[in-house]
Amino acid sequence: MAKWGMVIDLEKCTGCQACSTACQMENNRLPGENYQDVLYYTEGRQPTPTLKWFPRPCMHCEEPSCMHVCPTKATYKTEDGVVLIDWDKCIGCKYCMIACPYGVRFYTDEKPLIEPNIKQVFKGDGDLSWNPPYKGPQQDPKHGVGIQPNGVVSKCNFCYHKISKAPKGTPDLDESNPELVEYVPACVRTCAPKARYFGDLDNPNSQVSRLISDKQGTRLLDHTGNKPQVYYVSGGGAASGAVPGTRSNKKA
Amino acid sequence: MATQTQGSGGAVSAVLMAGLAGLVVSLGIAFFNLLSGGHSAFNTGSDGVSWGLPVVNYVFFALTSTGLTLVASVAMTFGNKAWYPIAKRCVWLSLVTLVAGFASLALELGHPFRMLWAIPLNAQLVSPLNWMGIFYAVFLVLGILKFLRIHNGDWNSSTSKQIGLAALVTELLAGGMLGMAFGAMAMRPMWYGNLVPLYFILTAACTGAAFAVLVTCLSYDSEETMPAQVRTLMRGPLPTAFAGLLGITILVIGYRTVIGLWSNADGLQVWDAIVASPWYWIEAALLIGAFFLLLQRKALALASVMVIGGFFIDRYDFVIGGQLAPLFKGSWVPDLIAYTPSTTEWMLTLLAFSIAFLGWALGEKLLKLDAAPQD
Numbered sequence: 077m078a079k080w081g082m083v084i085d086l087e088k089c090t091g092c093q094a095c096s097t098a099c100q101m102e103n104n105r106l107p108g109e110n111y112q113d114v115l116y117y118t119e120g121r122q123p124t125p126t127l128k129w130f131p132r133p134c135m136h137c138e139e140p141s142c143m144h145v146c147p148t149k150a151t152y153k154t155e156d157g158v159v160l161i162d163w164d165k166c167i168g169c170k171y172c173m174i175a176c177p178y179g180v181r182f183y184t185d186e187k188p189l190i191e192p193n194i195k196q197v198f199k200g201d202g203d204l205s206w207n208p209p210y211k212g213p214q215q216d217p218k219h220g221v222g223i224q225p226n227g228v229v230s231k232c233n234f235c236y237h238k239i240s241k242a243p244k245g246t247p248d249l250d251e252s253n254p255e256l257v258e259y260v261p262a263c264v265r266t267c268a269p270k271a272r273y274f275g276d277l278d279n280p281n282s283q284v285s286r287l288i289s290d291k292q293g294t295r296l297l298d299h300t301g302n303k304p305q306v307y308y309v310s311g312g313g314a315a316s317g318a319v320p321g322t323r324s325n326k327k328a
Numbered sequence: 329m330a331t332q333t334q335g336s337g338g339a340v341s342a343v344l345m346a347g348l349a350g351l352v353v354s355l356g357i358a359f360f361n362l363l364s365g366g367h368s369a370f371n372t373g374s375d376g377v378s379w380g381l382p383v384v385n386y387v388f389f390a391l392t393s394t395g396l397t398l399v400a401s402v403a404m405t406f407g408n409k410a411w412y413p414i415a416k417r418c419v420w421l422s423l424v425t426l427v428a429g430f431a432s433l434a435l436e437l438g439h440p441f442r443m444l445w446a447i448p449l450n451a452q453l454v455s456p457l458n459w460m461g462i463f464y465a466v467f468l469v470l471g472i473l474k475f476l477r478i479h480n481g482d483w484n485s486s487t488s489k490q491i492g493l494a495a496l497v498t499e500l501l502a503g504g505m506l507g508m509a510f511g512a513m514a515m516r517p518m519w520y521g522n523l524v525p526l527y528f529i530l531t532a533a534c535t536g537a538a539f540a541v542l543v544t545c546l547s548y549d550s551e552e553t554m555p556a557q558v559r560t561l562m563r564g565p566l567p568t569a570f571a572g573l574l575g576i577t578i579l580v581i582g583y584r585t586v587i588g589l590w591s592n593a594d595g596l597q598v599w600d601a602i603v604a605s606p607w608y609w610i611e612a613a614l615l616i617g618a619f620f621l622l623l624q625r626k627a628l629a630l631a632s633v634m635v636i637g638g639f640f641i642d643r644y645d646f647v648i649g650g651q652l653a654p655l656f657k658g659s660w661v662p663d664l665i666a667y668t669p670s671t672t673e674w675m676l677t678l679l680a681f682s683i684a685f686l687g688w689a690l691g692e693k694l695l696k697l698d699a700a701p702q703d
């Protein structure tokens with residue numbers, strides 16, 4: 077079994093948010109509730125502050141605290157290392173949102189971020205939170221894929237509807253390989269400067285494994301012990317991105 | 329079976345009417361808002377506070393239930409007979425306060441009915457929430473059984489005592505698990521710590537004692553009309569024990585605050601905001617004021633209302649405060665999240681208080697809550 081993971085090269089990332097947009101379309105997300113987001117923060121003081129950015133999907137942790145706290149096992153980890161939510165079991169207690177150190181989970185029954193309320197404009201059928209004008213064909217509540225129903229929590233699923241169909245034993249899901257492109261997560265496939273890599277962390281010869289060892293991949297907030305399966309690499313130069321050390325966005 | 333003389337019951341009737349009115353108003357407004365807007369009627373949010381005031385209500389009342397069971401156990405489990413005259417009242421109140429807490433929680437959950445099958449069928453053994461649910465559910469059954477026993481005059485049979493002991497143990501485990509639900513969250517330093525279960529049980533005992541004293545005062549028109557045993561208890565052992573407990577708790581709260589202010593750990597900056605808020609100082613004034621009233625055994629009803637108010641603020645600061653330093657959200661989320669509960673959320677607070685007091689007043693009218701064993 078593969079252990080799917082992602083590598084994000086902060087030196088290549090331009091902060092363009094194409095990944096977030098692709099994710100929004102692929103996963104029928106409401107504005108402001110992107111599974112994948114690029115966070116912006118300022119470092120340094122006047123007169124030389126710099127704007128930094130940091131792309132952040134769900135980390136699909138090896139030790140996911142969100143899963144450990146979930147009283148109904150609605151949040152679970154698949155054999156291939158992906159953390160998913162079974163929307164049919166989720167009771168909307170939001171304990172997982174409390175327990176995730178990375179703040180990547182969404183409860184959708186909230187005040188809208190922008191007006192008009194998109195959920196009112198495109199009213200959802202039955203239990204679904206809304207009815208996007210463009211929607212992906214897949215609706216798989218057991219794997220937290222599709223339009224989010226009311227009263228449950230959602231998050232990035234590594235585009236499980238795509239990666240789970242990849243041929244077994246594939247070391248890397250590389251969008252430049254025409255045979256694999258349909259299995260590549262939307263954010264990886266769309267990233268113009270190719271800052272994202274997706275592959276099998278358990279395979280020492282996969283590109284993700286090699287990048288992590290060659291470029292000394294680091295993980296966000298490693299002290300939490302959650303052991304993300306998303307790694308960040310960077311050239312370390314002054315201009316390149318860095319993994320923020322604290323969770324707060326205090327302007328330094 | 330000694331059924332002691334009660335006062336005219338004027339206060340009980342007034343509480344009953346107020347509780348009924350509160351129930352109707354809060355349910356009416358909460359249901360209207362929830363049915364029309366769902367949980368967007370709350371001011372909670374994925375980029376803000378996930379557990380809002382309804383969870384504060386739940387924690388407050390669930391722990392009060394634990395505290396009331398502790399107070400009842402002084403006579404029923406630990407054999408201090410002087411405490412018998414309030415034991416039945418405390419057992420009843422521990423049940424209605426738990427129902428009050430559950431009511432607020434049920435209206436907060438995305439799928440309260442799904443919970444009824446999803447937790448038992450899929451129980452996640454490493455989730456504190458799972459165990460908390462199990463222990464409170466088991467307590468509800470044991471508490472009802474115990475109440476039925478004493479209601480039928482069976483205070484001292486070994487079965488009755490065993491049920492009482494089991495109820496006490498499950499309540500302590502439940503309150504402790506609720507503490508663990510927060511205390512295990514290493515990613516939220518404001519909550520994290522292995523002594524949080526102890527803190528919860530200690531503060532639970534304080535709110536339990538406050539409710540016990542308040543409803544006992546309300547049950548009789550004045551101290552003069554109290555039966556002799558109740559008066560003796562209310563003039564001596566109860567306020568003394570309550571004051572001791574409260575004094576220790578005030579110290580603990582003080583140390584928690586100082587540690588929070590002292591430490592530089594990321595996430596603890598929220599303590600600066602808590603201490604800068606007038607509510608923190610109102611809490612301090614209420615609790616310290618109540619402590620001195622209890623020491624002097626004066627104005628017990630007022631002291632207990634002050635303790636209830638003070639600890640409600642404490643629960644609020646604890647539950648909400650732990651979420652105010654944002655996780656990784658980027659620069660469009662402020663350094664500290666601003667959260668004010670919505671009207672609907674306050675209605676759930678009113679609902680929980682109404683259920684607790686209405687439930688107590690009904691019990692007082694219909695269930696002879698002043699009964700105590702004769703020997």
Ligand code: SF4
Pocket residue numbers: 133134135136137140141142143159175176177178179180181231302
């Ligand atoms: S990043 Fe958060 S939601 Fe994703 S697996 Fe880790 S703990 Fe769970």
Ligand code: SF4
Pocket residue numbers: 142145146147148149150151161165166167168169170171172173228229
């Ligand atoms: S909100 Fe749903 S997924 Fe999250 S902990 Fe509760 S039941 Fe589990």
